[in-house]
Amino acid sequence: MPKLQHRTPLFATLTVASLAAAIAIAAPGAGAATGTGEAFGPDTVPTELHLQVAEGTGPGSQVSSLHWRRGGRYRSVVLRRGGPGDGVTRYETQDIALGSLLDGVGRPGALTEVGITRNLEEVSPDGYDTFDSELLGYGWPVIARHRAGTALLRPVTVAGRPVLRGTIKLASNECAGVPSGVRTIDLDPRSLVPVHVLEQRGGKVQTELRTTFAAARPTDFAPVRVLGKRTIFERGFVRRSPAKAAELMPFPVSLPRDLPDGYRLAFTGSATRGNQLGPEASFGRSAGVFFARYSRGIEHIDFTVRGAKGTLAADWDGNDPFGGECQASTTTTLPLDASTTAHYETSEFGSPGFWWRSGTTLYTLSGPYSATQLATVARSLTLAE
Numbered sequence: 001m002p003k004l005q006h007r008t009p010l011f012a013t014l015t016v017a018s019l020a021a022a023i024a025i026a027a028p029g030a031g032a033a034t035g036t037g038e039a040f041g042p043d044t045v046p047t048e049l050h051l052q053v054a055e056g057t058g059p060g061s062q063v064s065s066l067h068w069r070r071g072g073r074y075r076s077v078v079l080r081r082g083g084p085g086d087g088v089t090r091y092e093t094q095d096i097a098l099g100s101l102l103d104g105v106g107r108p109g110a111l112t113e114v115g116i117t118r119n120l121e122e123v124s125p126d127g128y129d130t131f132d133s134e135l136l137g138y139g140w141p142v143i144a145r146h147r148a149g150t151a152l153l154r155p156v157t158v159a160g161r162p163v164l165r166g167t168i169k170l171a172s173n174e175c176a177g178v179p180s181g182v183r184t185i186d187l188d189p190r191s192l193v194p195v196h197v198l199e200q201r202g203g204k205v206q207t208e209l210r211t212t213f214a215a216a217r218p219t220d221f222a223p224v225r226v227l228g229k230r231t232i233f234e235r236g237f238v239r240r241s242p243a244k245a246a247e248l249m250p251f252p253v254s255l256p257r258d259l260p261d262g263y264r265l266a267f268t269g270s271a272t273r274g275n276q277l278g279p280e281a282s283f284g285r286s287a288g289v290f291f292a293r294y295s296r297g298i299e300h301i302d303f304t305v306r307g308a309k310g311t312l313a314a315d316w317d318g319n320d321p322f323g324g325e326c327q328a329s330t331t332t333t334l335p336l337d338a339s340t341t342a343h344y345e346t347s348e349f350g351s352p353g354f355w356w357r358s359g360t361t362l363y364t365l366s367g368p369y370s371a372t373q374l375a376t377v378a379r380s381l382t383l384a385e
Contacts, residue, residue: 032155032189033164038147038260038373042192045262045297046070049193051135052214059083067220068131068298072122072266073097075221076134077107095224096120096130099239099267108222114230119271121237123291123302124366125322125353126275135211136298137350139194140368142166142185144352148370153187158196164189170201170348175326181206183348188213191298237271237291242384245270249288251307251361258380259294259301260373266295274306279323283315286362301367301377302351308360316362320345322353334371336378344371354378 034043046068053064060083067075074096082089093111095102101120104111121127132140145151146166153164163186172180181201188195197209246253249270274289276282286306294301308316315321320331322345329347336342342356354365354374363381365374 032162033187033192037149038369040143040147041260041262041299042190042297044190046191047297048216049191049298050214050216050220051211053211060086064134065214065220066131066134069221070295070297072099073221074131075108076130093224094130099237099269101130102224102226104226106227108224111224111226112228114226114228115233116230117233117235119235119237119239121235121271121275121291123237123293123304124351125277125364126237126271126289126291126304128350129300131298132350135194138183138185138197138209139187139192140351141168141346141348142187143192144346144368144370147368147373155189156186158186161195162189163187163195164192168348170199171328173326173328178202178206183207193298235271236273237269237289239267239269242268242290242292245290246384248272249290249305249307251288251305253290253305253384254381255292255384256294256303256365256377256380257382258376260296260369262296263294263299263301264296266293266300268292274304277321277323278315278319279327280325283319283321284310284312286312299368301365301369303377304364306362308357308362312362313357313360316355316357320353321355321364322347322366332371334375336375342371342375342378344374 032043033040035041047070049068051066053066055062059081062078062080064076064078076094078092080090080092090105091107093104093108099120101117102114104114106112122129142151142153146153151166153166156163156165165186168183170181170183179202181199183197183199185194186196195211197207199207242253242255245268270290272288274286276285287309289304289306292303327347329345331343331345333341333343336356340356340358342354345353351366351368356363365377
């Protein structure tokens with residue numbers, strides 16, 4: 001079945017096997033992140049990642065395999081062991097390629113109860129990146145704050161392994177029914193993948209996550225075999241060129257040109273209607289949306305343009321299009337130019353969001369960067385050709 005948009009982490013205790021043969025990389029590295037300020041980043045750009053993941057032990061636990069490959073290929077295979085109230089033990093598989101999602105029960109070689117979602121919304125805020133939602137989203141807030149100089153990562157050694165450690169204060173959240181606390185995040189210094197997350201609220205451990213990298217296997221992306229009935233869903237976020245999107249959209253389509261070093265355009269596309277956005281999906285749907293993603297390994301910067309419809313312009317000025325139900329976040333404003341005010345949102349999970357309005361044209365950016373860096377990207381827009 002299709003997944004609903006969310007920016008809430010999947011709380012899990014992840015225990016893993018080994019750190020050997022971890023990453024297929026584009027170039028050798030010295031084993032540490034490099035650069036300072038906005039230039040901070042991994043010294044290697046992964047092209048493929050494979051993670052073995054386990055949550056808990058005994059009934060109610062789960063074991064996952066997460067596989068990512070450059071170019072938008074992603075697969076997760078989860079073994080869920082039946083627990084109280086649910087005695088069924090089963091495998092569940094998600095497979096994503098070229099903007100389509102296959103989601104079913106069983107292993108990839110024998111799937112049942114299959115849903116196939118075509119033209120999936122993957123770009124924020126209309127959708128979300130699945131790898132982010134399952135793991136990487138823990139790291140983006142601390143990386144963005146480190147680049148901004150507001151919450152520095154520091155090198156430490158854990159069990160003989162070097163990591164970069166950061167912390168985030170967690171606000172109390174009456175909606176979610178949780179007290180305030182703190183989250184400590186350790187990142188692999190080569191790739192900036194979270195390798196340990198410890199979340200404590202009210203003096204108790206709420207979440208503890210551990211992850212390492214596994215070696216690639218020939219079966220990681222083996223063909224999927226569907227048994228029995230399948231249900232098709234169409235989301236309408238079609239990948240197409242900027243020029244073709246510009247012909248179809250009732251607003252000017254533009255693209256940023258000034259991206260941080262190493263980012264390349266991964267894909268673009270458009271939909272005839274944007275998704276409902278904002279807290280509890282309170283924003284109206286836009287009359288069309290253009291979307292683009294720029295990638296550098298596992299990092300990405302998402303960009304959207306849409307036209308205002310009904311009350312959407314007022315919503316854009318007064319509320320947060322990235323906001324979600326029970327989501328704790330902080331919003332600041334900054335001038336984008338003499339007549340335009342931009343908004344910058346940071347939350348406890350996922351990349352910061354940045355949005356502004358020019359007349360009846362509405363824009364968003366999101367990525368693990370400061371408000372200053374995203375403003376630089378925003379100021380570089382040029383009309384699509």
